[in-house]
Amino acid sequence: MPLYTFKCPACERTESAFRKIDARDLMPPLCSCEEAIAPFKIGMERIIEAPMVAPDIGAYQAVAVDVATGKPPVINSRSSHREFLKRNGYQEVGNERIGRKPGEVRGDFNLRKELTEATREVLGKRK
Ligand SMILES: [Zn+2]
Incomplete structure (x- = not known):
């Protein structure tokens, strides 16, 4: 749309x-x-305004080998990039969404201070 x-x-x-x-x-x-x-x-x-069009990707030298040729190809378009990945069963990495993982605990718990105090308390009781 x-x-x-x-x-x-x-x-x-x-x-x-x-x-x-x-x-x-x-x-x-x-x-x-x-x-x-x-x-x-x-x-x-x-x-009426100019449509926004995403430009095609620039040509690049792939580092991975193509099963079709046995050599790393030069990829020169988004569609040839997709076909290259699909043909070889490759997955693009580095484009994943960066977000919070389920169960990940975040926040400033000031653990250093708590650990220091707990350590001092334990060491103090030993004397
Ligand atoms: Zn108005």
């Missing part, structure tokens, strides 16, 4: 919204700016 930009004809505020292509003008976002007289809102107008 494409992302469209809409603009309020009264206050010129813009807003982005996902719409199906055939419904892009059916339900425009509504603006409730000062120009709108409550309870009415102003229907925003879709503005």
